[in-house]
Amino acid sequence: MGYRIGIDISGGDNAPGAVFEGAMLASREIHDKFVLIGVQQEIVEEARKHRVDLSNFEIVHAPDKIGMEESPAVTVRKKKDSSIAIGAAMLRDKKIDAFVSCGNTGAMVCASTLIVGLIEGVERPGIAITIPTKKGVSLIIDVGANIDCKPLHLLQYGAMASVYSRLVLGKGNPTVGILNIGEEESKGTDLYKTTHKIFSVAPLNFMGNIEAKNVFSGECxxxxxxxxxxxIALKVSESCADFIVKSFSAAARKNLLGILGYLMMRGNLSEFKKKLDYAETGGAPLLGIDGIVIEGHGRSNAKAVKNAIKVAAKELKQDLNAEIKRKIDEVCQDNRVRQILAA
Amino acid sequence: MGYRIGIDISGGDNAPGAVFEGAMLASREIHDKFVLIGVQQEIVEEARKHRVDLSNFEIVHAPDKIGMEESPAVTVRKKKDSSIAIGAAMLRDKKIDAFVSCGNTGAMVCASTLIVGLIEGVERPGIAITIPTKKGVSLIIDVGANIDCKPLHLLQYGAMASVYSRLVLGKGNPTVGILNIGEEESKGTDLYKTTHKIFSVAPLNFMGNIEAKNVFSGECxxxxxxxxxxxIALKVSESCADFIVKSFSAAARKNLLGILGYLMMRGNLSEFKKKLDYAETGGAPLLGIDGIVIEGHGRSNAKAVKNAIKVAAKELKQDLNAEIKRKIDEVCQDNRVRQILAA
Known part of the structure; x- marks a missing residue:
């Protein structure tokens, strides 16, 4: 018997269609039990459309929806019958083992923190994103859960990301770096100077500050x-990538020669596109929550949803949170780390 | 008689060669007097190589150099015979009207602030960068001069950028936005919440917060x-652009069909490359300094240097700093702005 993965059918720009379809695609590849959380009528309608037998799925009716632009904290408290609030409550009550949503990110962070709660010892949750690099993929944490970071939070992000990289991305002894405006330890704001000191003594494979220009090199x-x-780093990259790819294909299609050239190259470009495609990497883990939570991109299509669900399944299989708890204990109880934090 | 533009021949990864060549290219297009600041012997050697008659140029011998990686504050104080320190002193003493360098950015900011000083009323200098967008170019300020910003600094950046956009980039009534993690005025850290309040009442064409994902759209x-x-935003964009362009051409050249296609498209891609090429836009103005200062990219080639010098010439011709002073007075003496700053 596998795990129980809850899926927010109402969340995301392309919900419920793309999310339902993504769940069906995932169900062909993994054998955990899927709990579809959303408006029952809409789920039944999608099943009819896709000629799917729903008897293998559990359906939990969540009549309410949280919009992509609604204010997170207020909405989560008010809309107790929303798919996000219900999913979080089910995760808290161990009725599901993981929760996947492409809905309002702020609401997901809020609901996960307030309803599910944090892993013992963790101070703040962090959203981690995998990005393509010259060497494969790297992980960036945090991309928006915590705007008021302390050095301890950043240390814990380093610890959690390191565990995730090892167990889910399969990296041996993952390097950890601090994003900063320069490589020297004296660079940046006080927050980053103290953080550098703590990382330098912590039991992590720390490689120092990393400049933004090297993020895509894959060194870290x-x-x-x-x-x-x-x-800012994540959104600027997305914006830049979008701009470049659009400019490129517009420039390439300007005349017949360009169009012909473009068509001839097209076959070769699929691998490149794959690298850039967020749908390939699936959702972003919200690390530090006492339960597996995956936040998919709001624009997720069915394939992205499928991959987000597969990430959740992998986290469960690897017992990610047990290892995160162990690692958090290790770094936070380290004597040298404690000395700096106490100073 | 035109202005006198000082050029740091020793500054940049490709100095002195590319800088000297860039100065020669610029001298064919603009008729201001060029003052070449660097190691005399090297300048003479470059002139010989390029068969240039140096009699039209003034040469100022600066025996010392500041390396690209040297610590700014210390070095500027110590190396008084460096091209950067000498250039800044000449600008202070009105022996030149503008100073262009592709050298150590931190040292340039330091020397400009400490030696030349700020325009009356300006609190901090800011480095502004022009980036290509879907609609043309936009300006981002600050990209690294001031890591400990106050709301007043950001307000002044908005005012200075607005003047620069109008006078140098030729924009009618430039829109000004605040880079933030969301569009709502309640988003971000306290610094950004207060800044939003001040911008809302200031005499600027304020369009609100702008998310990083919209930076390249050109709306702002x-x-x-x-x-x-x-x-971070600037360096991530550069890194991302570099990664994408390299992945793209690698993917395109994988087999004969791809190579043929690439060759057929190549003619069409020059415009695209032009958009991405920092060499096209030239250097970044260091705004707020009581004298025109242009910081070129460290990797500048001759063309980039030429364009950086042309930007300096344009700033002088438009009397940029007089207008910046007027605008700074206007925004800082605005009653509603003063009320919020006093609160």
Whole structure:
């Protein structure tokens, strides 16, 4: 008997269609039990459309929805019948082992923190994102859960990302770096100077500060930063990538020669596109929550949803949170770390 | 008789060669007097190599050099015979009207602030960068001069960027936005919440917070942020662009069909490359200094140097700093702005 994975059918720009379809795709590849959380009528309607037999799935009716632009904290408290609030409550009550949603990120962070709670010892949850690099993938944490970071939070992000990289991304002894405006330990704000000191003594494979220009080089497996910096870095990359790819194909299609060239190259470009495609890497783990939570991209299509669910399944199989708890204990009880934090 | 533009021949990864060549290219297009600041012997050697008659140029011997990786504050004080320190002193003494360098950015900010000084009323200098967007170019300020920003600094950045956009980039009534993790005025850290309040009442064409994902859309002419955020945003974009372009051409060249296609498209791609090429936009103005200062990219080639010098010439012709002073007075003496700052 596998795990029970809850899926927020109402969350995301393309919900419920793409989410339902993604869940069906995932169900062909993994054998955990899926709990579909959403408006019952809509789920039944999607099943009819896709000619799916729902008897293998559990359906939990969540009449309410949280919009993508609604204010997180207020909404989560008010909308107790929303798919996000119900999913979080089920995770807290161990009725599901993992919860996957492509809905309102702020609401997911809020609901997970307030309803599910944190792993013992963890101070703040962090959203981790895998990005493509010249060497494969790297992880950036935090990209927006925590805008008021303390050095301890960043240390814990480093520890959690390191565990995730090892267990879920399969990296041997993942390197951890701090995103900063320069490589020297004296660079940046006071927050980052203290953080550098703590990382230097912590039981992590610390490689020092990493400049933003090197993020995509793949030298560093786990890039740690506060939620504001991470959010800006992530969103700017998306914006830049979008701009470049669109400019490129517009320039290529300008005349017949360009179009012909583009068509001839097209076959070769699938691997490149795959690298850039967030749908390939699936959702972003919300690390530190006392239960597996995956936040999919709001724009997720069925394939992205499928991959987000597969990430959840992998986290469960690897017992990620047990190892995170162990690692958090290790770094936080380290004597040299405690000395710096106490100073 | 035109202005006198000082050029740091020793500054940048490709100095002195590329800088000298860039100065020669610029001298064919603009008729201001060029003052070449660097190691005399090297300048003479470059002139010989390029068969240039140096009689039209003034040469100022600066025996010392500041390396790209040297610690700014200390070095500027110590190396008084460096091209950067000498250039800054000449700008202070009005022996030159503008100073262009592709050298150590931190040293340039330090020397400009400490030796030249700020425009009356300006609290902190800011580095502004023009980036390509879907609609043309936008300006981001600050990308690394000021890592400890206050709301007043950001307000002044908005004012200075707005003037620069109008006078140098030729924009009618430039829009000004604040880079933040969300569009709502309640988003972000306390610094950004207060900043939003001040911008809302200031005499600027304020369009609100702008998310990082919209930076390259070109909706916002002047994107204002603190030096850490701006540095990360800029460097991540460069890194991302580099990664994408390299992956793309590698994917395209994988087999004969791909290579043929690439060759057929190549003619069409020059415009695209032009958009991405920092060499096209030239250097970054260091705004707020009581003298025109342009910081070129460390990797500048001759063309980039030429364009950086042209930007300096344009700033002088438009009397940029007089207008910045007027605008700084206007925003800082605004009653509603003063009320919020006093609160």
């Amino acid at each position: 497996d786990c890039v740690v930063c506060d939620g504001v910096m991470g959010n | 002419d002047c994107v204002v942020c603190d030096g850490v955020m701006g540095n």
